[in-house]
Amino acid sequence: MERTPSDFKTSSAKNIANSRLRETFHSATRHALEQRLKSIHQVPEWEQLREKGHQIKKEVINQLDFYLEQLESNILNNGGQVFWARDADEASNYILRLCRRLNAKNVVKSKSMTTEEIKLASTLEKQGIEPIETDLGEFIIQLANETPSHIIAPALHMTRQQIGALFNKTFNIPYTEIPEELCAFARGKLRQKFLSTKLGISGVNFAAADTGTIVVVENEGNARMCTNLPKVHVAIMGLEKVIPRFEDLSIFLKLLSRSATGQKQTSYVSMINGPRKVEDLDGPEEFHLVILDNGRTEILSNPKLRESLFCIRCGACLNTCPVYQRVGGHSYGSTYSGPIGSVLTPLLQGLDTAKDLPYASSLCGACSNICPVKIDVHHQLLWLREQVVKQHKSSWQERLAMHCYTSIMKDVRLYRLGSFFLRNLLKIFYKKGQNLNVPGWSKDRDFPPIAAKTFKELWKEKTQQKTT
Amino acid sequence: MNASRTEILGRIRRSLDGLNRQQAPTKSDSSKFLFASDFVDLSRIAQRFKVESNCVGGETEICPNIDSVFQFIKSLIRDSGYKNIAVSNHNICVDNQIIQKLSVDLPEITFFNENNESGDHLQHSSNTHRLAQTDLSITGVDCLIADSGTIILTSKPEASRQISLLPTAHLAIASINQIYPNLSTALEYLQSTWATDHYPTAITLITGPSRTADIEKVLIKGAHGPVRQLALLIEDEIR
Amino acid sequence: MKVSLFIPCLVDQFFPSVGMNLFKILKKIGLSVNYPLEQTCCGQPAFNGGYHADACELAQRFLEIFGNSEYIVTPSGSCASMVKIFYPEILDHSTYKEPLQEITKNIFEFSDFLVNIIGVKDLGVTFPHRVTYHDACHLLRELQIHQAPRELIKNIQGIELVEMEESETCCGFGGMFSVKFPEISIAMAEDKSSAITKTGADYVIANDSSCLMQIGGYLSRHNIPIKPLHLADLLGENL
Numbered sequence: 001m002e003r004t005p006s007d008f009k010t011s012s013a014k015n016i017a018n019s020r021l022r023e024t025f026h027s028a029t030r031h032a033l034e035q036r037l038k039s040i041h042q043v044p045e046w047e048q049l050r051e052k053g054h055q056i057k058k059e060v061i062n063q064l065d066f067y068l069e070q071l072e073s074n075i076l077n078n079g080g081q082v083f084w085a086r087d088a089d090e091a092s093n094y095i096l097r098l099c100r101r102l103n104a105k106n107v108v109k110s111k112s113m114t115t116e117e118i119k120l121a122s123t124l125e126k127q128g129i130e131p132i133e134t135d136l137g138e139f140i141i142q143l144a145n146e147t148p149s150h151i152i153a154p155a156l157h158m159t160r161q162q163i164g165a166l167f168n169k170t171f172n173i174p175y176t177e178i179p180e181e182l183c184a185f186a187r188g189k190l191r192q193k194f195l196s197t198k199l200g201i202s203g204v205n206f207a208a209a210d211t212g213t214i215v216v217v218e219n220e221g222n223a224r225m226c227t228n229l230p231k232v233h234v235a236i237m238g239l240e241k242v243i244p245r246f247e248d249l250s251i252f253l254k255l256l257s258r259s260a261t262g263q264k265q266t267s268y269v270s271m272i273n274g275p276r277k278v279e280d281l282d283g284p285e286e287f288h289l290v291i292l293d294n295g296r297t298e299i300l301s302n303p304k305l306r307e308s309l310f311c312i313r314c315g316a317c318l319n320t321c322p323v324y325q326r327v328g329g330h331s332y333g334s335t336y337s338g339p340i341g342s343v344l345t346p347l348l349q350g351l352d353t354a355k356d357l358p359y360a361s362s363l364c365g366a367c368s369n370i371c372p373v374k375i376d377v378h379h380q381l382l383w384l385r386e387q388v389v390k391q392h393k394s395s396w397q398e399r400l401a402m403h404c405y406t407s408i409m410k411d412v413r414l415y416r417l418g419s420f421f422l423r424n425l426l427k428i429f430y431k432k433g434q435n436l437n438v439p440g441w442s443k444d445r446d447f448p449p450i451a452a453k454t455f456k457e458l459w460k461e462k463t464q465q466k467t468t
Numbered sequence: 469m470n471a472s473r474t475e476i477l478g479r480i481r482r483s484l485d486g487l488n489r490q491q492a493p494t495k496s497d498s499s500k501f502l503f504a505s506d507f508v509d510l511s512r513i514a515q516r517f518k519v520e521s522n523c524v525g526g527e528t529e530i531c532p533n534i535d536s537v538f539q540f541i542k543s544l545i546r547d548s549g550y551k552n553i554a555v556s557n558h559n560i561c562v563d564n565q566i567i568q569k570l571s572v573d574l575p576e577i578t579f580f581n582e583n584n585e586s587g588d589h590l591q592h593s594s595n596t597h598r599l600a601q602t603d604l605s606i607t608g609v610d611c612l613i614a615d616s617g618t619i620i621l622t623s624k625p626e627a628s629r630q631i632s633l634l635p636t637a638h639l640a641i642a643s644i645n646q647i648y649p650n651l652s653t654a655l656e657y658l659q660s661t662w663a664t665d666h667y668p669t670a671i672t673l674i675t676g677p678s679r680t681a682d683i684e685k686v687l688i689k690g691a692h693g694p695v696r697q698l699a700l701l702i703e704d705e706i707r
Numbered sequence: 708m709k710v711s712l713f714i715p716c717l718v719d720q721f722f723p724s725v726g727m728n729l730f731k732i733l734k735k736i737g738l739s740v741n742y743p744l745e746q747t748c749c750g751q752p753a754f755n756g757g758y759h760a761d762a763c764e765l766a767q768r769f770l771e772i773f774g775n776s777e778y779i780v781t782p783s784g785s786c787a788s789m790v791k792i793f794y795p796e797i798l799d800h801s802t803y804k805e806p807l808q809e810i811t812k813n814i815f816e817f818s819d820f821l822v823n824i825i826g827v828k829d830l831g832v833t834f835p836h837r838v839t840y841h842d843a844c845h846l847l848r849e850l851q852i853h854q855a856p857r858e859l860i861k862n863i864q865g866i867e868l869v870e871m872e873e874s875e876t877c878c879g880f881g882g883m884f885s886v887k888f889p890e891i892s893i894a895m896a897e898d899k900s901s902a903i904t905k906t907g908a909d910y911v912i913a914n915d916s917s918c919l920m921q922i923g924g925y926l927s928r929h930n931i932p933i934k935p936l937h938l939a940d941l942l943g944e945n946l
Contacts, residue, residue, distance in 0.1 A: 221693025362881025385757030440886030
């Protein structure tokens with residue numbers, strides 16, 4: 001089912017009412033937070049590390065053109081190829097052309113939010129090319145014809161029973177819900193594909209400009225398979241993923257693995273410098289890097305929102321967000337969910353579809369607090385709300401109410417008058433000390449009665465008492 | 469697609485126009501990246517590696533000498549019922565005649581040596597399919613990282629990428645002199661050994677066996693990569 | 708030392724005792740306190756809604772009213788942070804440079820003011836009850852105030868402070884969020900209520916009336932006999 005960001009209100013309400021889903025997300029995110037906390041306690045200098053990460057990202061964004069050109073130059077020197085894609089179609093079509101040249105009937109791909117963003121799988125499928133998801137979670141949701149519900153754990157919303165039934169139905173194997181058995185089956189099934197496919201596609205976690213090194217981080221080994229075994233490897237990267245220097249990796253790998261999964265280091269980190277050399281025993285003959293814009297330069301052009309490009313896609317803000325914890329990833333109806341998703345989706349897809357997302361937050365700031373590169377995520381949401389209003393996308397009723405509110409608050413006489421009328425109006429409908437009935441509020445919560453006297457009135461009485 | 473490139477770079481420059489754009493230093497002092505918690509007691513660096521590796525599901529043993537390495541490997545093969553073993557051409561394997569000596573002691577086991585001259589090296593090479601059927605691979609390492617239990621391997625004539633990826637189990641043999649305290653120092657060491665424009669095409673950091681928690685957050689070893697990740701650290705001075 | 712009271716509109720209309728008790732506390736410690744009658748609202752509802760132009764108008768008005776105050780004290784972390792953190796973001800720096808510098812330096816949430824500026828932690832209050840404390844988000848994360856309220860609570864005679872699990876998790880108010888996304892807001896209140904109930908406390912204390920309105924509203928609707936209490940009320944009523 002194709003959900004969009006404009007479905008957030010209904011989608012989230014539905015997911016909250018589903019107690020199993022709610023409990024799944026809440027306990028999974030809580031667990032992830034515990035693991036993260038354990039691992040960062042081992043690094044007393046964590047705050048300094050975050051600051052360092054923030055400064056390096058700022059450095060890069062400040063000179064993004066320089067670093068991208070440097071990256072490109074070094075990849076070309078390494079024997080690789082670089083393709084710049086303005087949008088999703090350009091990126092997908094480049095990969096499609098590669099498939100055609102290779103006469104590839106299928107491709108193996110490792111987990112990449114960027115490929116989700118450009119809807120690569122459906123583009124390939126429409127042209128008769130089978131895109132095979134190899135990350136276990138992605139493999140599962142591909143079979144289920146679903147979208148990821150979390151940046152790090154795509155199949156978080158599914159139970160082992162659901163997965164067992166899915167495998168049983170799709171592959172005609174005896175039903176099992178034992179995770180180890182399901183994983184072993186997927187291992188065998190996918191291994192055949194790894195060994196026979198001509199084209200492997202991966203995302204990019206970081207790209208070091210000074211050496212032309214692409215870095216892919218994972219736990220399963222499927223990314224190593226996709227980037228080592230096929231004849232051609234294509235890596236697709238949002239243009240903000242570049243970092244200045246190879247040695248900066250020691251900062252970012254630490255920040256990413258601890259924030260994402262509470263690990264000191266993920267099982268595998270692949271650092272790739274172009275296609276195989278003559279003296280290598282194996283490796284792809286061709287390496288392609290696709291540098292994707294798809295709206296990122298638009299984000300760059302807004303100084304207040306530029307910081308959202310620092311994101312290293314760790315998922316920590318999702319885990320800590322009390323909204324995400326309760327509604328899950330699908331409610332957002334887009335590739336990127338949670339707090340950072342509420343910033344990126346309106347920027348990448350436009351405010352018309354996604355104008356609710358910046359408001360789907362109590363602005364508690366837990367996201368900014370946890371971000372390993374110190375993005376002020378919740379402040380970004382405030383600037384986006386400003387955009388919604390400036391572009392006249394809020395309702396006329398809300399604008400009118402706000403105008404009235406401001407007019408009243410600008411003039412203390414109007415304020416006192418308004419206060420007087422409000423009290424007398426409420427007296428008609430409510431007894432003294434009775435809770436008010438407020439739409440949207442009072443369904444499940446009591447709203448306090450209005451005070452018999454305002455502070456201003458009490459203050460006046462008190463100061464008059466003093467003088468008399 | 470030069471048009472796209474020009475357009476994207478143009479957009480970037482226009483977006484950043486007016487900013488005080490300072491070029492960042494080309495080389496950082498990596499010691500600035502090191503914090504107190506990065507430091508490792510060098511006198512116990514092997515023990516630290518072992519603890520960290522075993523913590524993440526790896527299996528590391530410290531061996532006093534090369535003889536004990538052989539003993540361990542033979543027991544491992546027998547106990548695990550491994551039948552097909554691949555060995556790389558890292559110096560530590562070649563100089564200690566790993567494949568030759570094991571072949572003699574374990575005649576019933578099939579040993580396969582990755583060799584530049586054997587087979588072709590295209591994607592469907594017999595090496596790939598053979599390694600996919602292999603129970604255990606034995607390689608050297610480029611270096612190790614103590615504070616995370618990480619093995620670093622790079623692509624080179626002595627070893628393929630796939631030899632540490634495809635087999636069911638991977639065993640890395642190293643001297644304790646190859647252990648570095650943390651990621652920063654390990655990367656710094658490696659960079660010093662590579663010419664500026666000639667980095668290995670694949671640098672792989674391996675920390676424990678392959679794993680996943682994608683099904684209900686249940687931790688499972690052996691998703692796609694090796695199910696077992698072993699390491700033997702030799703205390704003796706070896707070649 | 709002259710203190711000007713800044714009383715949020717919510718407190719003025721619904722919880723005036725919070726303001727009166729704050730006044731009482733400040734007088735008890737011997738401060739000279741005034742209340743600029745012209746004040747209405749800091750503009751946060753407009754700002755949070757995205758109506759930054761409206762918020763600017765109210766911010767400018769606030770600067771005029773409080774511009775000459777030596778200290779401005781308010782019983783709300785969210786209102787204090789609106790002035791301290793967000794006024795510099797929305798007001799033009801060239802026009803308002805000095806007033807902004809002054810006001811952001813002089814405005815304080817009341818527990819921060821008592822403990823960190825005046826240095827008073829013990830007001831000689833007795834309150835022999837078990838209580839728990841909820842960290843209001845703006846107070847905690849915008850103003851970085853975590854200890855000051857706890858210091859004031861711990862110095863109350865006879866009180867027993869039991870920390871709840873996840874005291875730092877948002878209660879779900881968030882201004883218009885609470886009515887725009889009521890299902891999510893209520894779910895958050897439900898979990899907060901559950902954490903509070905587990906402590907066995909008779910009272911839940913917080914420094915923001917909006918949080919107490921949300922938490923209290925949920926507790927009373929579900930007949931949970933735990934009373935919401937603003938720290939200013941707790942101290943002021945029992946001086």
